[in-house]
Amino acid sequence: MFHFLKKSTTHKKNAGKADAAHARTRGFRVMFYGTEALVIAIWLLVFSLIFLRDITTVRWVVFVALVFLAILGFRLVVSVGREIAQRKEIEKLAENLTRANERLLNLDKMKTEFVSVASHQMRSPITAITGYASLILEGSFGPVSSKVRDAVGKILRAGKQMSVSVDDFLNVTRIEQGRMRYNFAVVDLVQLVRATVDDLKLIAWEKGLTVNTTIEEGDCYILADAEKIKQVLSNLIDNAIKYTKEGEIAISLRKEGEKAVVAVKDSGIGIPEKDLPNLFEKFSRASNANTTSVRGAGLGLYIAMQLIAAHKGRIWVETREGEGSTFSFELPLIDPNNPPAAPQA
Numbered sequence: 001m002f003h004f005l006k007k008s009t010t011h012k013k014n015a016g017k018a019d020a021a022h023a024r025t026r027g028f029r030v031m032f033y034g035t036e037a038l039v040i041a042i043w044l045l046v047f048s049l050i051f052l053r054d055i056t057t058v059r060w061v062v063f064v065a066l067v068f069l070a071i072l073g074f075r076l077v078v079s080v081g082r083e084i085a086q087r088k089e090i091e092k093l094a095e096n097l098t099r100a101n102e103r104l105l106n107l108d109k110m111k112t113e114f115v116s117v118a119s120h121q122m123r124s125p126i127t128a129i130t131g132y133a134s135l136i137l138e139g140s141f142g143p144v145s146s147k148v149r150d151a152v153g154k155i156l157r158a159g160k161q162m163s164v165s166v167d168d169f170l171n172v173t174r175i176e177q178g179r180m181r182y183n184f185a186v187v188d189l190v191q192l193v194r195a196t197v198d199d200l201k202l203i204a205w206e207k208g209l210t211v212n213t214t215i216e217e218g219d220c221y222i223l224a225d226a227e228k229i230k231q232v233l234s235n236l237i238d239n240a241i242k243y244t245k246e247g248e249i250a251i252s253l254r255k256e257g258e259k260a261v262v263a264v265k266d267s268g269i270g271i272p273e274k275d276l277p278n279l280f281e282k283f284s285r286a287s288n289a290n291t292t293s294v295r296g297a298g299l300g301l302y303i304a305m306q307l308i309a310a311h312k313g314r315i316w317v318e319t320r321e322g323e324g325s326t327f328s329f330e331l332p333l334i335d336p337n338n339p340p341a342a343p344q345a
């Protein structure tokens with residue numbers, strides 16, 4: 001009820017504002033046509049003087065023309081005055097906007113610094129938690145019962161997820177502060193893809209998913225920071241596993257002209273069309289994301305996009321809701337014996 005009242009008051013206020021704007025436009029139009037009519041009348045009066053012989057009529061015509069001129073002059077003075085006042089107001093508004101913008105930029109910078117410091121502070125306790133959980137599971141503190149093993153296993157998994165999120169936050173702050181460092185070197189993409197798939201296929205198998213890898217014959221070298229490209233591919237494969245209930249994950253590497261294209265195809269939930277325009281933005285999660293995985297902050301694809309852009313590459317998705325997705329990225333191929341200079345940030 002209250003919600004409805006509030007809505008109807010806002011609606012009335014908006015309607016009032018629209019009425020006022022209409023009235024103002026009508027007023028301007030009347031003024032404009034009035035002034036135009038005055039100018040035409042003065043021209044006609046002056047023009048009629050050519051044909052007049054009688055001095056009294058001439059005097060009357062001149063008198064009327066003078067009155068019209070006086071009205072016109074008055075209007076001009078008023079409108080110039082109004083324009084000056086408006087201009088001053090606009091200048092003041094622009095100054096206020098600049099100040100507000102500076103304040104917002106400062107706040108944004110402070111927020112990024114805060115996230116960076118908080119994430120750094122969280123890193124050590126998380127490392128301790130996952131480290132000790134691993135030691136307990138390995139039996140370094142004596143034998144563990146299956147109940148304890150279960151509980152500590154959950155602690156370890158949660159700790160690892162937390163560690164991934166903290167790393168994501170740190171990466172975002174690095175990107176936003178322009179502090180991301182890249183160690184460019186000649187990278188064998190075939191090896192990188194194979195190693196990344198090997199690292200993650202166990203998680204897919206545990207979920208009952210099939211993993212298929214297709215790698216085109218021949219060499220495939222790129223100039224890249226291997227860790228960053230591995231991070232991008234891991235994120236895409238991890239997402240494919242997270243958002244697929246059953247079926248297959250297919251990872252492929254192929255050459256297209258001067259580019260190497262890596263694609264991760266899944267038979268998962270797909271992405272609704274309305275969510276696609278913002279998918280690679282910060283904190284963006286598709287509206288169906290929670291149907292398979294509540295885990296995730298919506299930062300992985302944003303980071304992937306930034307990392308691929310720093311390599312002068314491109315990342316994109318082809319998907320249909322309910323029918324799976326294919327995330328691909330392409331990077332320029334190079335001659336390993338004659339590598340080009342590293343791209344500039």
Ligand code: ADP
Nearest residue numbers: 239240243270285286289296297298299300301
């Ligand atoms: P998150 O941590 O939420 O997975 P990402 O940035 O990696 O964040 O992905 C952003 C969103 O894109 C996800 O929340 C999900 O909605 C959607 N998404 C990413 N990959 C897939 C996929 N393979 N299948 C379906 N949806 C996906």
